[in-house]
Amino acid sequence: MNESDTEAILPGDLLGAEPTDDRGPEASDQKEAETEVPSRGASFPVSVEPVLFLSMFSIALQAPLATQYLWDRVSEDLGYNGSRGSECGNGSVPPDPLQKEVQTLTAHWNLYLSLGGFSVGLLVVPLLGSWSDLAGRRPVLVISSLGMALQAGVYLLVMYLRLPVGCFVVGRLLSGLSGDFNAILAACFAYVADVSDRRSRTFRVAVLEACIGISGMLASVIGGQWRRAQGYINPFWLVLATNLASALYAFLFVRESVPPDPRAKLLTARHHKAVWHLFRTGGGSREGGGGLQRGKLWLYTLCFFLVVAVHFGSRDLFVLYELSSPLCWGPALIGWGSAALHLAYLTSLLGLKIMQLCMEDSWVALVGLASNISGLVVFSVAYTTQLMFTGYGLCFLSMAATPVLRSKLSKLVGPSEQGALFASVACVESLCFLVGSGLFNSLYPATLHFMKGFPFLVASFILFIPAGIIGTLECLDQRINHRDSPGS
Template sequence: MKIFFVEPAICLSAFAMTLTSPLTTQYVYRRIWEETSNYSFVSDSNISECGKNKSSPIFAFQEEVQKKVSLFNLQMDISGLIPGLVSTFILLSHSDHRGRKFPLILSSVGSLATSVWLCLLSYFAFPFQLLIASTFIGALCGNSTTFLGACFAYIVDQCTEQKQRTIRIAIIDFILGLVTGLTGLSSGYFIRGLGFMWSFFIIAMAHAINLIYISFFLGDSLKETSSQNVSISCSEGFKNLFYRTYMLFKNASGRQRYFLCLLLFTMIAYFFVIIGVSPIFILYELDSPLCWNEVFIGYGSALGSVTFFSSFLGIWLFSYCMEDIHMAFIGIVTTMAGMVMTAFARTTPMMFLVRLPFLFTIVPLSVLRSMISKAVRSTEQGTLFACIAFLETLGGVTAVSTFNGIYSATVAWYPGFTFLLSAVLLLIPAVSLCVVKCTSWNEGSYALLTQEESSEDTSDR
């Protein structure tokens, strides 16, 4: 008997992904620290490993380590860019006819292989530069964007009402927030209690269990279409992927095409800033004057993940009194305020308090996904989420690379510059949303598409 709930897979994947990111960053940070200096990295309440006095030698040394870690993160992200783009687009677009399970399975296999390699790397102390190769190979199978894109398409397949779709997507973001919050809270204790090797082993086990659940227990929401077009060649099938993307925009009316492109631009512009600045938080917290250890970083990650829960509550409550576009605008404005506050945070209590303005950071992403999904036909959801995932992969890697490069260049004279720049860049999606609103966008716009789809179905009979 098959289960048609993708939520357990999302929970396991969120746990593994949330634990992987801070562990990998801190592992690389310690390896570079130890290989650059002649002594081991010591992590406890003593701040001797983090100089706060700019005149001390340790301060200049840690700034050099910060630059090297940031540049290495840049190299890893670039290595997974091209394979991630190609695999994400092909897998998700192909899922419209072959089902959603295949991209879920393949991306889980890639994540499992990467986590196993991290275990071996930390156990045998292989050169950490080999992480670049594992990132490349893992991206070939589909990255986390591929996995989440397939999950969102799976959810949309099961939702018929517009409001139900918005709430269901918000529920997924809530689940992500709950799991990532608990995982982030415990990440520092994983490092202290188990060490890096066993922590990476737990991540590998989570991916393995997830793979088993998806392969043997999860039903496919589009199983009935999986047997279509079996006889077409690989080259023909690859050509059809791009053709379906072209038709996604061609079949839409001029007004719908305009809103579709504008909403995609708004979401990716916002996504670019949020994803790009996320890894910088850990480096910013490791640096002086904060000098956080792994436990404090875990606390910070947990507080940052509360935004998923608060964003879900915000969407659930705001949906009764305002339109989607207004909710998205609230999320963008409050996130801008959080970026500005972070740029000037110099104490631990202040760094914890800056999480408050980020309470609705996820609202624009959830709402804009829902708005975009309502602007296309039900038979084009996989192609749509393939486009979204493709743009998110391209934008995400470009953003992380860009922000790591900017942070590396500015950390010596002003570490908070990256966050001020983020606040300024968030003006772009804010202005774009204003354009959408001023051009007479409203919830009734979806009715036009519904009428078109119904008339086409009637004419085909």
């Protein structure tokens, strides 16, 4: 393996690994000759970007509105008439026990929804991701978009017919069975890796990251204003429409990037066996020894798990934290807060590009973790709107750590193992949703009696673990490189 084979592979490389075929190179060459697919490095000004934009728009529009709807329905069921407004900004007023019960039940329903969707996705996403290496990326995009549309349809039925809020779980299960947003995200990055070369791939991945940030900001601002003006039902019709538009666009306009194999099977143990083999052997890259290689793979995966679990787990609490006293935000402010949260995707991307000019990737990740930790500490004591937005501002580099960790993982395995790594990272990311949501949605109601922002403080302490691991591994690598360098 030459030097170019072991160079850094960015998020697009990780999530979109080269398709592999167990039948050998001759069968692979024959299949490529029979099926015309886009060539690597071909020019596609727009390909899967609209799919990711529309899907992220629907997620960012739906999530805060669903939490607010749960709050209103739980308040109605308990006879809570919104007296939280009298407590806002007045620390002398004792907490309303009924409001505390509303917060607890709403947090629990958020937990049930997360458990329902992501526990199913934990099994489905790796299967769909590995299957797409043989069957093509487009079927995954269409199936997952339709599943998300089906979830929006279930939510609309609950709102129109005033069904029990427990029916929301049915929608989450249906979406999870189709792969949910994780499968769309993985398939989009995989598609970009298929049609781009190494020189253009960084820009294409940056465009996808920008789609996530921009669509999230737009949906957050629109959702808050629209909810205040017209309620919940009309915004959820837009959620349904965007998911259907995403599926239609993928079916009609996305050119397949992988030669489809009609014999490719989805339900097979081959996908999970490849993941197990990868983590048991430590990958086939020559970067480091076998034992050291395997140790790094596990440690960087642990870092990725902790960072993403904290991100998604704490994100579940923001709307609930802002709805209740002493902040008592309305839909408009909640929308602006969610927009500020999504802005970190863009600012982190810009900061990552600038910082890479003067420091190693590991130190870039540490700067991103420091930004995240400082923001979470401020959130834990944010009892005013000004402090809350200060926390959002401090998190402007909070998303810089995850692309570095993905790149680190991709360099630890060989080119033929990127597909297995892609499946494992998708599985870990689904598990992050499950564990993060479960931990923080359980911790929030349990700690309301002594410190409302305690879960954010716990999240900041957890991030010190990956910071320590990344810093230690970077120091060890520098020491090894210095020892092996000529003249040392």
